[in-house]
Amino acid sequence: MSDEALIVEPDALLTSGVCECCGRLSRTLTGYVHAGDATLAAYWLHWTVGHFPDLNANMDIVIGRWGESSTADDRVAVSLGIALVDGRESYRVIDAASRSIAESGLAGAALQRDAVIGTPLAAQVFAAIDAIHLQDKRLPIIMAPE
Ligand SMILES: [Zn+2]
Secondary structure (H helix, E strand, C coil), rough: CCCCEEEEEEEEEEEEEECCCCCCEEEEEEEEECCCCEEEEEEEEEECCCCCCCEEEEEEEEEEEECCCCCCHHEEEEEEEEEECCCCCEEEEEECCCCCHHHHCCCCCCHHHCCCCCEEEEEHHHHHHHHHHHHHHCCHHHCCCC
């Protein structure tokens, strides 16, 4: 990846269902991460209203080459669990293969944790997360009690 600054473009706020345990709404924030003129990643942040940080939130990222001439095989899906550690969100790579992003058709592969950790891809993913964290001003919504 170049050193080009990453620009985050917040997109939608979706209601994706209700929590099985309490009936509260499950919601999703979506957005994109751009590097110069190219789109590097799309992301989906999932949480249940009132459940964070008691239950982790999750983020799915589809990262790689986007745009007209690209196909799903140019991209991979990586998933993260988000926990609150010492008052700050902490992101941990989890297995993407078992998540619905694996069935989305947007990525050629949904990666297991072991396929991400310690690779250049991990650095790219965490650079994207840093950018999202700084630039997507909607993120505190996951803490809202209702
Ligand atoms: Zn619940």
